Amino acid sequence: MAKVKGDVVIDIERCKGCEVCTTACPNEVLAMSTQVNSKGYRFVVKVNADCIGCANCAIVCPDGVITVYKSKV
Amino acid sequence: MEQNFDLPEIHTPENLVYTKTKVLTDNVMHYCPGCGHGTVHRLIAEVIDEMGIQDQVIGVAPVGCSVLAYNYFDIDMQEAAHGRAPALATGIKRVFPEKFVFTYQGDGDLAAIGTAETIHACNRGENITIIFINNGIYGMTGGQMAPTTLPGMPTSTSPYGRDVKMMGNPLKITELVAMLPGTYFVTRQAVHTPALVRKTKKAIRMAFENQKLNRGVSFVEIVSNCNSGWKLTPVQAIKWLEENMLPFYPLGDLKVNGEMVSK
Numbered sequence A: 001m002a003k004v005k006g007d008v009v010i011d012i013e014r015c016k017g018c019e020v021c022t023t024a025c026p027n028e029v030l031a032m033s034t035q036v037n038s039k040g041y042r043f044v045v046k047v048n049a050d051c052i053g054c055a056n057c058a059i060v061c062p063d064g065v066i067t068v069y070k071s072k073v
Numbered sequence B: 001m002e003q004n005f006d007l008p009e010i011h012t013p014e015n016l017v018y019t020k021t022k023v024l025t026d027n028v029m030h031y032c033p034g035c036g037h038g039t040v041h042r043l044i045a046e047v048i049d050e051m052g053i054q055d056q057v058i059g060v061a062p063v064g065c066s067v068l069a070y071n072y073f074d075i076d077m078q079e080a081a082h083g084r085a086p087a088l089a090t091g092i093k094r095v096f097p098e099k100f101v102f103t104y105q106g107d108g109d110l111a112a113i114g115t116a117e118t119i120h121a122c123n124r125g126e127n128i129t130i131i132f133i134n135n136g137i138y139g140m141t142g143g144q145m146a147p148t149t150l151p152g153m154p155t156s157t158s159p160y161g162r163d164v165k166m167m168g169n170p171l172k173i174t175e176l177v178a179m180l181p182g183t184y185f186v187t188r189q190a191v192h193t194p195a196l197v198r199k200t201k202k203a204i205r206m207a208f209e210n211q212k213l214n215r216g217v218s219f220v221e222i223v224s225n226c227n228s229g230w231k232l233t234p235v236q237a238i239k240w241l242e243e244n245m246l247p248f249y250p251l252g253d254l255k256v257n258g259e260m261v262s263k
Helices: A020-024 A056-060 B036-051 B065-071 B085-095 B107-113 B115-124 B173-178 B194-212 B234-248
Strands: A004-010 A030-036 A042-046 A066-072 B016-018 B057-061 B076-079 B100-106 B129-134 B183-190 B217-223 B252-256
Touching: A004 A042, A020 A030, A020 A056, A020 B234, A056 A066, A056 B016, A056 B194, B036 B065, B036 B100, B036 B129, B036 B194, B057 B065, B057 B085, B065 B076, B065 B100, B085 B100, B085 B107, B085 B115, B085 B129, B100 B107, B100 B194, B107 B115, B107 B129, B115 B129, B115 B173, B115 B217, B129 B173, B129 B194, B173 B183, B173 B217, B173 B252, B183 B194, B194 B217, B217 B234
Parallel strands: B057 B076, B057 B100, B100 B129, B129 B217, B183 B217
Antiparallel strands: A004 A066, A030 A042, A066 B016, B183 B252
């Protein structure tokens, strides 16, 4: 079976740090940063390389912060 | 400093699974972190994009948290007086019967001050779509009790919880409008998990498609969270919503193709 690799691109300046995406991710790829963006919100970052490109994080994100890519390798 | 897990080599257009739709403008929404309004805005914009009706749709913005909805949709929109969105949508639809007309209203707008307009527009069977966001509280004005507030739910005007003996019972307006002959599609959905977001998107798509049939009102209630009004974090608010809101406001279709759904 072909292995699927995914990646997310996070627009950190739009992120409000609500953490809804971190609970939606099946592989616990996303977590909150220790830094803040220009509005003072802790933004979401990738903490491992297990993304499968399921887009669950992107479709629950209220602010449309996340762009998802998926590829077979 | 966080470790870098980027895979720039797969960032190509053919690998793109999901990105923010162009029907939403690039303005940063003013909603609180984790608010369901943003998700519902995005779903409506995606449905408009997928149906290819960006130049044929007219939205009506309410008064409430979503009063500035017209800043976020790249479509024609009109602001209504408080609660009067269904009346305004009626007028717009009668002047432009070929356009897709929708209202976007919260519970303070639709189920309190706008009850008369909502019920009469639904009873007349106007060929419009009503998107109703129910978070059980007046979010914009500081978390006061709304008609949809649950029994026992604390708000800033009912700090010991809603006492139904003194303050009356919550209004299930979606059940009410489902009984009216003018409604064609009535459903209740939520947007706090990925699976429910996908179902809600299908319901909104159906509500817009129904306008081609000219059979009556399509009414989509979305049970949402109000983290600021409920005084919870977004993740806690989602848990509270599942434990308290959903038993009182059960999800599912109430009326499909003009027929009541038997449960």
